[in-house]
Amino acid sequence: MFKEIHPIELEIGELRILDAAAGADWTKVRPSIFGNIFEGAFQSDEGKKKRHAHGIHFTSEGDIKRIVLPTIVDYWGDRIAAAHSLDELQVLHRELSEYKILDPACGSGNFLYVAYQDLKAVEFDLLQRLQLLDPSRSYQSLVTPQQFFGMDINSFAVELAKVTLMIGRTVAIRKLDLPENSLPLDTLDKNIVCADALFTDWVKADAIIGNPPFLGGSRIRKELTDDYAERVFAKFGEIHAQVDFASYWFRLAHECLERNGRAGLVATNSISQGKSRAVSLDYIVQNDGYIYDAGGSIRRLENAENSLWDGDVESTIALFQGLKFKRAVNFVGYLRKHRQRIPEYGYLHQLKITIGSGSVESSIKQIGRRIKISGAQWKKENIAQVLKHRCAYLNGFLDSPKYNYSVPN
Numbered sequence: 001m002f003k004e005i006h007p008i009e010l011e012i013g014e015l016r017i018l019d020a021a022a023g024a025d026w027t028k029v030r031p032s033i034f035g036n037i038f039e040g041a042f043q044s045d046e047g048k049k050k051r052h053a054h055g056i057h058f059t060s061e062g063d064i065k066r067i068v069l070p071t072i073v074d075y076w077g078d079r080i081a082a083a084h085s086l087d088e089l090q091v092l093h094r095e096l097s098e099y100k101i102l103d104p105a106c107g108s109g110n111f112l113y114v115a116y117q118d119l120k121a122v123e124f125d126l127l128q129r130l131q132l133l134d135p136s137r138s139y140q141s142l143v144t145p146q147q148f149f150g151m152d153i154n155s156f157a158v159e160l161a162k163v164t165l166m167i168g169r170t171v172a173i174r175k176l177d178l179p180e181n182s183l184p185l186d187t188l189d190k191n192i193v194c195a196d197a198l199f200t201d202w203v204k205a206d207a208i209i210g211n212p213p214f215l216g217g218s219r220i221r222k223e224l225t226d227d228y229a230e231r232v233f234a235k236f237g238e239i240h241a242q243v244d245f246a247s248y249w250f251r252l253a254h255e256c257l258e259r260n261g262r263a264g265l266v267a268t269n270s271i272s273q274g275k276s277r278a279v280s281l282d283y284i285v286q287n288d289g290y291i292y293d294a295g296g297s298i299r300r301l302e303n304a305e306n307s308l309w310d311g312d313v314e315s316t317i318a319l320f321q322g323l324k325f326k327r328a329v330n331f332v333g334y335l336r337k338h339r340q341r342i343p344e345y346g347y348l349h350q351l352k353i354t355i356g357s358g359s360v361e362s363s364i365k366q367i368g369r370r371i372k373i374s375g376a377q378w379k380k381e382n383i384a385q386v387l388k389h390r391c392a393y394l395n396g397f398l399d400s401p402k403y404n405y406s407v408p409n
């Protein structure tokens with residue numbers, strides 16, 4: 001299973017558990033399960049204390065998406081949609097294959113799991129566009145788990161995160177029907193490491209994501225010992241005992257990002273107030289950083305997704321009215337320009353008609369990965385449907401009013 005084999009001794013009971021786990025269908029696995037396993041390891045009184053001190057609690061899939069979507073998926077989606085020539089797309093593909101993602105408090109690896117799935121899906125869209133422009137060549141997926149990095153102070157979390165990412169790889173292979181082998185498993189020992197993020201050099205990443213531990217400033221001494229608190233304050237100088245523990249991650253993320261890199265981190269409200277704000281968000285802005293989104297855009301995205309699903313372009317545009325973020329402005333531009341091309345996907349879906357893989361369709365798909373459209377994969381059985389839809393578009397049938405839509409056979 002592994003390239004390098006390190007035998008482990010297992011008792012008969014453990015072998016039985018392993019056998020049962022191997023027989024399960026892992027394609028439907030949700031990232032929360034890894035978080036549950038991680039949290040479950042801290043049930044004793046001692047464990048609960050540790051869990052509290054180290055801010056160990058898992059992040060819901062919805063919250064992970066709130067980070068991964070704007071930090072990684074939208075960024076790449078915009079770039080891919082804006083690239084029109086074969087050259088531009090090939091350059092993007094190379095860049096995508098060198099793109100590094102780090103979670104510096106990775107716990108069970110659930111952010112890495114979601115980010116891996118999403119980056120593979122982004123690459124899948126890119127490969128489809130490449131293939132359309134250059135059918136004579138066969139383009140292969142280049143994104144690998146070796147582009148993903150994690151760090152956690154807890155050694156069990158680190159081992160779990162490696163397994164989580166490997167499962168993520170297998171799930172992506174199955175989901176996207178990729179011609180890749182999931183075995184042998186990658187060795188991720190150098191990528192996901194057990195270390196204190198405040199006292200370890202971070203890998204230079206293009207995207208930093210995660211949910212760093214939060215702990216009120218006044219509790220750092222009590223929960224993490226005087227010695228540790230002194231080391232932290234000595235290292236970060238002007239940051240005093242009053243700031244939330246998570247603030248340090250914001251500052252380090254800013255310092256360790258590659259130029260043009262992006263970070264998306266979960267935090268409590270404290271990060272927007274008082275000293276915690278001064279040493280994190282304000283520090284970023286004062287040092288050449290740019291905060292392009294803070295807080296609640298997810299509801300808007302969900303509403304946009306639902307409106308588009310119903311083919312209601314006007315309501316979608318209204319949701320983004322007045323927003324100055326480049327992403328929002330570009331997206332509204334798209335919708336205005338292509339409003340005639342945007343059909344009622346929900347209805348098409350009911351008819352089992354797949355959508356195409358043009359830039360508009362890709363943009364819409366990226367409005368949220370939970371979208372229920374099965375993209376055309378150019379499998380033999382899909383071709384008729386894709387052509388049907390394309391013909392309907394070319395013949396102007398997609399302009400038909402809601403519920404009157406029909407595709408000629």
Ligand SMILES: C[S@@+](CC[C@H](N)C(=O)[O-])C[C@H]1O[C@@H](n2cnc3c(N)ncnc32)[C@H](O)[C@@H]1O
Binds near residue numbers: 198
């Ligand atoms: C809020 S949890 C998030 C974990 C994971 N993303 C999840 O959702 O399951 C915070 C994580 O930070 C880790 N942590 C706490 N202090 C740390 C430190 N000094 N360096 C690195 N990781 C740390 C904890 O072990 C925990 O896994």
